Amino acid sequence: MTSTRTGGIEVRRLTDEVIRSFDGTPDARTKTILTSLVRHLHDFVREIEPSLPEWEAAIEFLTAVGHKCDPVRQEFVLLSDVLGVSMLVETINDQHAPGATDSTVLGPFHMTVSPTRELGESIDEVGSPHHLLVTGTVRGTDGQALPHATVDVWQCNEEGFYDVQQPETQPAGNGRGLFITDEQGRFWFRTVPPSHYPIPTDGPVGALLKATDRHPYRPAHIHFIAQSDRYQPLTTHIFLPGSPYLDSDAVFAVKPSLVGDLGTVDADQARQYGVAVGSAMATVDLILAPDQDGATDVH
Known part of the structure; x- marks a missing residue:
């Protein structure tokens, strides 16, 4: 035989x-x-x-991952993240966009629609005592400013929780905003300094981390998706300098180019943006590559 x-x-x-x-x-x-x-x-x-019991355990694990998914949480994305697959896909696709801002993972919490906000509006809906001013531009790899581009933003609060994790204390949409750049491709908004935080560990992905003695923490960051006609959409972060876990992000998403610089608001900026002198300030430039397919729709 x-x-x-x-x-x-x-x-x-x-x-x-x-x-x-x-x-x-x-x-x-x-x-x-x-x-x-x-x-x-x-x-x-x-x-x-694999033995038959091991194969059955694998099927049960994947089934549990699916059961943990719901309209505000995507456990399969989280599994892809912690195995480094999400970052591998992002890095491979970055090769097709030379000169553009480095991309990074979407993460499991972009599952709700960000509220449309006016430029300069705060995405902090709970009145936190600490403030962060974020200013930025969206432009192409040729340096051209991109007016009327969309900038989708989401982040956790100062305690490290997203709105969907604390529906009893955070209103839906807290820490989120959808902005449209002005005629010079600029955007700005007010927020709070996000904290480092653990990814969800109450599901099968958390059990996987525990079984492999890995920590679940991510460094402090703000998510962005920038889109404009005739350009490739960009999904990226800015990471706060000095945050814990910059060198050991649980989802492998830190790239040196995405660790930003923090400054403080001076008197002129305070008048321009309506924030207090001395507030923390972060500046981000989002550079998009031309759409190779020639598509013109913004999704």
Whole structure:
């Protein structure tokens, strides 16, 4: 009898048979993806040689990840993040946008619509005592300012929680805002200094971190998605300098170019932006690459 263990003829034959089953796939890219997926997945199984209980545990884990997903939390995104897959995808796609701001992970909390806000408005709806002024520009890799670009912003509060994590104390939309740049491609808003925080650990991803003795913390940051006609959308962060965990982000999302500089508001800036002198201030430039497909719709 032919062995079905690693290297056995029947094991290899099974892989070939599954791959041949995709021969009639109409879309070439779909066929390529599925063929590669099966080849690598089967190689992984041959290498690990899981027992049936281990295979069942893997199925149960993925099922639990799906059960933990809801309209305001995406556990599969979190799993992709902690395995470094999200950052790998972002880094590969960055290669196609030379000169643009480095991208980074979306994260699991961009699951609600940010409220539309006027330039200069505060995204802090609970009246926190500490303030941070954020000013920035959106422009193309050619240096052209991009008026009427959208800038979607979201962040945690000073205690490290997003609005969806504390619906009893934070109103929906707190720490979030959708802004439109002015004719010079500029945007600005008021907020609070975000804190470092742990990613959610009450689900299967948290159990995975515990099993591997990994910490769940992310350094302090603000999320941005910038979009403009005829340019590739950009998903990125700015990280606050000096924050804990800059060198060990649980989702591997820190890039040196995204660690910003913090300054303080002077008298002229205080008058211009309506904030107190001495408030913390962060400046961010979001640089978008041209849309290679020539699309003109902003989603």
